[in-house]
Amino acid sequence: xxxxxxxxxxxxxxxxxKGINLEVKAGExxxxxxxxxxxxxxxxxxxxxxxxxxxxxxxxxxxxxxxLGLSAEERACEGLFLGFxxxxxIPGVSITNFLRTAINEQRxxxxxxxVPATEFLARMEEKKKLLxxxxxxxxxxxxxxxxxxxxxxxxxxxxxxxxxMLAILDExxxxxxxxxxxxxxxxxxxxxxxxxxxxxxxxxxxxxxxIVPDVVHVLFDGRIVKSGxxxxxxxxxxKGYEWIRKES
Amino acid sequence: MEKDQNNILEEVTNSDYKYxxxxxxxxDTAPVGLCEDTVRFISAKKNEPEWMxxxxxxxxxxxxxxxxxxxxxxxxxxxxxxxxxxxxxxxxKKELKSLxxxxxxxxxxxxxxxxxxxxxxxxxxxxVDAVIDSVSVKTTFSDTLSKYGVIFCSFSDAVQxxxxxxxxxxxxxxxxxDNFFAALNSAVFSDGSFCYIPKGVRCPVxxxxxxxxxAANTGQFERTLIVADEGAYVSYMEGCTAPMxxxxxxxxxxxxxxxxxxxxxxxxxxxNWYPGNKKGxxxxxxxxxxRGICKGSHSKISWTQxxxxxxxxxxxxSVVLMGDNSVGEFYSVAxxxxxxxxxxxxxxxxxxxxxxxxxISKGISAGQxxxxxxxxxxxxxxxxxxxxxxxxDSLLLGDKCGAHTYPYIKAExxxxxxxxxxxxSKISDDQLFYCKQRGISSESAIGLIVNGYAKEVLMHLPMxxxxxxxxxLAISLEGSVG
Numbered sequence: 001x002x003x004x005x006x007x008x009x010x011x012x013x014x015x016x017x018k019g020i021n022l023e024v025k026a027g028e029x030x031x032x033x034x035x036x037x038x039x040x041x042x043x044x045x046x047x048x049x050x051x052x053x054x055x056x057x058x059x060x061x062x063x064x065x066x067x068l069g070l071s072a073e074e075r076a077c078e079g080l081f082l083g084f085x086x087x088x089x090i091p092g093v094s095i096t097n098f099l100r101t102a103i104n105e106q107r108x109x110x111x112x113x114x115v116p117a118t119e120f121l122a123r124m125e126e127k128k129k130l131l132x133x134x135x136x137x138x139x140x141x142x143x144x145x146x147x148x149x150x151x152x153x154x155x156x157x158x159x160x161x162x163x164x165m166l167a168i169l170d171e172x173x174x175x176x177x178x179x180x181x182x183x184x185x186x187x188x189x190x191x192x193x194x195x196x197x198x199x200x201x202x203x204x205x206x207x208x209x210x211i212v213p214d215v216v217h218v219l220f221d222g223r224i225v226k227s228g229x230x231x232x233x234x235x236x237x238x239k240g241y242e243w244i245r246k247e248s
Numbered sequence: 249m250e251k252d253q254n255n256i257l258e259e260v261t262n263s264d265y266k267y268x269x270x271x272x273x274x275x276d277t278a279p280v281g282l283c284e285d286t287v288r289f290i291s292a293k294k295n296e297p298e299w300m301x302x303x304x305x306x307x308x309x310x311x312x313x314x315x316x317x318x319x320x321x322x323x324x325x326x327x328x329x330x331x332x333x334x335x336x337x338x339x340x341k342k343e344l345k346s347l348x349x350x351x352x353x354x355x356x357x358x359x360x361x362x363x364x365x366x367x368x369x370x371x372x373x374x375x376v377d378a379v380i381d382s383v384s385v386k387t388t389f390s391d392t393l394s395k396y397g398v399i400f401c402s403f404s405d406a407v408q409x410x411x412x413x414x415x416x417x418x419x420x421x422x423x424x425x426d427n428f429f430a431a432l433n434s435a436v437f438s439d440g441s442f443c444y445i446p447k448g449v450r451c452p453v454x455x456x457x458x459x460x461x462x463a464a465n466t467g468q469f470e471r472t473l474i475v476a477d478e479g480a481y482v483s484y485m486e487g488c489t490a491p492m493x494x495x496x497x498x499x500x501x502x503x504x505x506x507x508x509x510x511x512x513x514x515x516x517x518x519x520n521w522y523p524g525n526k527k528g529x530x531x532x533x534x535x536x537x538x539r540g541i542c543k544g545s546h547s548k549i550s551w552t553q554x555x556x557x558x559x560x561x562x563x564x565x566s567v568v569l570m571g572d573n574s575v576g577e578f579y580s581v582a583x584x585x586x587x588x589x590x591x592x593x594x595x596x597x598x599x600x601x602x603x604x605x606x607x608i609s610k611g612i613s614a615g616q617x618x619x620x621x622x623x624x625x626x627x628x629x630x631x632x633x634x635x636x637x638x639x640x641d642s643l644l645l646g647d648k649c650g651a652h653t654y655p656y657i658k659a660e661x662x663x664x665x666x667x668x669x670x671x672x673s674k675i676s677d678d679q680l681f682y683c684k685q686r687g688i689s690s691e692s693a694i695g696l697i698v699n700g701y702a703k704e705v706l707m708h709l710p711m712x713x714x715x716x717x718x719x720x721l722a723i724s725l726e727g728s729v730g
Contacts, residue, residue, distance in 0.1 A: 050681050076687035084685075088678045092700025101696055102686035109687065141700065162686065 001026045001197045002047075002166055007058035009039075009046050016042045018222035019058070024166070027194040031208055031233060032201045034219035035241045040201045041085060043219070044170045048082040049075045063165065076102075077109035079165030083155040083172050090142040095154065096124065098142045099161050106162065127160040131187045148175035156187045167191075168199045173207035185210030205237040218244055278335035284308060287435050290335050294404050297411060307424035307434030314428045320591035321620040321652055322560055324533065327498055334436045334469070392452055398482075399444040400455055403471050406442035413444055417475050421504035421541045421568070429500040429535040429562075433469045437502070440470035445480035445511075454710050456485040472503040476511035478544065483514040485713055496524075496559065500535045509544025509571065514552070516709050518717050521557035523724070528587025528616075531559025538565040542574030542600075550577040551594065552708040554717040556724040559588060564622065566595035569603035569634075576605040579705040581717075583698075583724050584617030584649070593623035593654075598634035598664070607638040610702050613649035614725055620652040627664040634664040642672045643701050645694070645725065695722030 002024040009017040016039045024030050034040055046053050047060060049072035059066045067075050090098065104114040115123075124138055131153050143151050152172055159167050169188070173181055188198065188211050200211055208216070208230065216232040217224045218241075225244060226232065236244070278289050287308045291301040316327070393400055399410060406414050424434035441457045457472065476482055486503075499521065507513050515538075524531025534557075540549035551565040567576030578594035596605035605625065613619040619642065627634040642651035653670050675697050683693035699706065699718050706714050 048685050050685075051677075072681060072684040073687050073689050076685050082685050084682065088676070088682045090679055090682070090697060090700055092703035093696055098683075098686070098696065101692060102683075102688050105689060105692060106687040158686065 001028075001063065002199075003061040004047075005059050005061070007043075007046070007060065008056045009042060010054045010056055011042070011052065015056075016053075016222055017046070020219075020222075020224060022217065022224065024197050024199060026197055027192075028214045029192070029198045029200065029211060031211075031213035031216045031230075032199060032219050032224075033203065033205075033216060033233065033236060035203075038219050039222045040219050041170055044082055044168050044199075044201060047075075047168060048072060048080060073105070074109070076162075076164075077106045081159050081162055081164035081167040083152075083159060083167060083169040085171040085174065087143045087146075087151045087155055089144045089146075091144050093142050094139050095142055095157075096138045099124070099158060102158075102162060123161060127157055130160055130190055131157050132183050133157060149177060149180035152176055152184055153180065153187075156184050156191075160187065160191055163191075164196065166197045166199070168201065170201045171203065172200070173202055173204065181207065182210060205233045208233045220244055278333060280333050281330040282308075282332070282334055282436065286334050290436055290438070293335065294407070296407060299411075299415065300407055303419065303424065304435050307431050308436075310425045311428070311431035311435055314431055316428050320562055320622070321618060321654075322562060322589050322591050324496075324560055324589075327533065329432075332498060335438060396449050396452060397446040398449060398451055399442065401442055403437070403440040403442050403473070406473070410442070410444070413475065414442065414473070417473055417504065417506055418471075419504075421506060421539050422502050422537050427537060430502055430537045433471060433500050433502045433537070437469045437471040440472045440501070442472075443474045443482065443484065445476045445482045447477045448479040449477075450480070451482040454483045454485055456487065468497070468499045468501075470501050472501070473506075474504070474513055474515070475506045476508060476513045476547075478508045479510040480508070481512045483516070483710060485516045485518075485710060487518040487520070487713065487716070496530060496533060498533050498535070499558075501537070503536070503538040503565075505540030505549055507540065507542050507544070507547035507549050507574075510546045511544065512548040512550075513540065514550045515540070515565075516713055517551075517553040517555075518709075518713055518720065519553065519555045519557050519561070520720055520724075522559075523557045523588050524559040524586065526586050526615075528559070531588070532557065533560045534558035534563065535560075536563040538563065539568065539595075540566070540576070541568040542571050542576060542603075544574075545571040545600070546573045547571050548575040548577075550575075550579075550708070552577075552579040552705065553581070553592075554702075554705070554709070554713075554720065555580070555582040555590060555592060556720045558590075561588075561590040561592050563592045564595055564624075566597065566624075567605065568597045568599065569605065569631075570599045571603075572600040573602045573604075574600055575603070577708075578605075578607045578609070579708045580609045581612065581702040581705045581721070582609070582619055582621075583612045583721060584614070584619045585724055586615040586617060588615075588617040590618070591620045591622055593621045593640075595624040596626070596636055598625075598627040598631040598636070601630070601632045602634070603631060604635045605637075607636070607640070608704055609638075609640045610705055611640070611642045611651055612645070612698055612701070612721075612725070613642065613651050614645035616648045618650040618652070620654060622654040622656075624656040624658070625666055625668075626657075627659045627661050627666070629660045631661050632663050634659075634661065634666075636664075636666045638666075638668045640668070640670045641701070642670075643698070644672065644674050691722070691726055694725055698722070698725060 004020050004022040007017055007020040032040055055068055060068055100120055213230055216228055216230060218226040278286055287304045291304055422430050424431055443455055445451050474484060505513050521532035521534055542549055549567045555561055565578060569576050576596050582590045582592050584590050594607050607623055609621045611619040611621055621640045625636045640653050644651055651672060655668055657666055659666055679697055680693050698721050706717055709717055
């Protein structure tokens with residue numbers, strides 16, 4: 001699904017990612033953990049194609065194709081989804097309108113006709129239930145006036161609607177109370193299929209009690225310094241990042 | 249909705265044929281330039297009664313004493329009034345033999361608006377003369393209207409068939425000596441529409457007028473007069489759905505609205521005159537005086553405008569709140585891109601007690617354009633408990649454009665409450681990336697964000713117009729980012 005080879009990334013001349021290697025297969029859930037400022041969000045943005053990052057070396061292969069030359073919207077249309085750590089507000093644009101636009105642009109990219117209104121609305125209903133979302137959500141403006149928890153639920157709701165091949169969830173657990181965490185995690189779990197993959201970026205082991213990863217990576221100072229099974233997360237929780245610092 | 253829009257556009261294009269005022273266009277061209285004879289020529293061509301000619305001449309003589317206003321935040325070379333053809337039919341346009349000769353950018357725009365190829369031919373002037381007609385008035389549902397006693401016809405027809413009403417109300421809201429462009433219009437106006445809603449009648453359909461600009465070197469001067477008698481209601485739409493590509497051209501219109509006791513008039517405009525090309529060449533100079541008077545108590549006048557076109561826009565739809573408890577509203581979205589300049593806003597003049605006004609203005613500037621809001625809220629001494637709320641927001645795209653706000657407030661009564669809010673914002677990179685990450689292209693993202701920003705205004709437009717306006721907003725900002 002995704003294969004990152006020796007990825008080096010700089011921002012304004014400063015190297016943030018110093019040679020990342022990552023292999024994610026279809027059906028897998030990977031967790032990337034690590035302390036603040038080690039490059040976790042940078043990695044997410046670079047995979048998603050955000051401008052302002054200079055890739056100095058390496059490649060990102062998604063579904064067998066190097067996507068570094070593709071724009072952010074092309075990567076999205078290829079099936080890449082990023083759940084934002086800080087979802088932005090778009091005043092006056094309803095979630096319904098936003099998602100219909102997104103789905104239709106993705107369909108256009110694939111040479112398909114726009115989704116019929118009834119089909120779209122039916123899908124909205126179905127996915128709203130999945131995330132236990134309120135009825136009126138669809139008519140609200142994107143993230144405007146949302147609580148932290150609502151914003152994160154809305155990210156997963158969008159993921160459910162767009163049905164990506166690879167979802168990268170950047171600190172989806174931050175700012176969530178335990179109930180919201182449970183709902184968000186169960187949403188992610190229900191969306192798991194043998195043919196899609198998820199990368200969960202998080203500080204805490206807590207989320208991984210709900211979304212059980214196949215592989216856990218520790219990102220430290222722009223490198224993946226340790227990879228292992230789900231027990232690695234527990235070890236981290238127990239020993240803290242200090243332990244990694246000493247190891248590396 | 250797509251279909252509705254096509255129907256509207258079809259109506260527009262067809263109406264040129266049905267209501268083209270003259271068959272032999274070349275015969276009806278006034279000599280270039282403006283003098284008293286030009287005014288007489290126009291009046292004679294239209295077979296006008298003596299009082300109408302007098303009205304025109306008085307306006308013309310007053311115009312001679314005036315100079316162009318220079319206070320607006322607008323810059324343009326001086327307008328050569330003696331180089332303009334002041335009446336209807338211009339020189340015949342160069343006939344294009346096929347669509348291949350039409351500016352591809354124009355065809356692209358037509359495609360985006362969903363205008364069929366056949367209509368494109370008509371609109372772009374491919375071997376079709378009828379498009380050249382200066383003014384078109386399209387009356388739909390005329391049977392229904394007459395049943396209710398509603399008069400909706402061209403201004404010329406009104407002068408002939410309803411002289412008493414025209415005499416009574418014409419110039420009562422915008423006097424012929426009101427300003428430079430109003431005087432000019434009063435002297436040489438070619439045509440326009442007239443609308444009268446009798447007492448207690450709620451006009452059952454939306455009335456709409458489409459104005460079409462003439463060919464090169466021709467000024468366009470139309471006049472609209474709407475009278476809503478006691479307890480009447482009408483929703484009126486004015487639009488230009490097909491941008492014509494021309495050189496700098498003067499458009500100086502007047503719209504007058506009279507609302508008697510308990511009457512309500514809702515006036516919506518989607519202005520999409522040719523804005524000039526990306527280098528700032530060509531485009532319409534749009535100097536328009538629009539004013540309504542809430543004459544009776546509990547009357548209401550509401551202006552909603554979406555301004556995307558014109559090289560220069562000078563326009564301040566206003567309401568004189570004369571009747572007690574009357575209400576004035578102004579909702580505006582003004583978009584400027586490339587080298588467009590807009591100086592637009594509203595005036596709310598509170599004369600009566602308990603009068604209320606609302607101004608919501610949303611400016612969007614892109615490219616190297618300049619977008620100014622200019623508004624006046626005035627409360628006179630006897631206007632107890634007047635209330636105004638103004639909100640002026642500016643959205644900037646890029647760093648070469650300008651947004652300016654000039655609010656004037658004159659309150660002479662201490663019981664009045666006047667609120668003014670203003671914000672300036674930009675489309676953030678975060679917003680754009682968020683949209684793009686969902687698969688939405690930059691262009692669509694800007695369209696989406698801008699429409700969201702303008703929603704408060706767009707929701708006041710009638711349905712058909714709202715759809716059209718949304719598309720226009722997106723189209724007129726294309727290429728402004730990236």
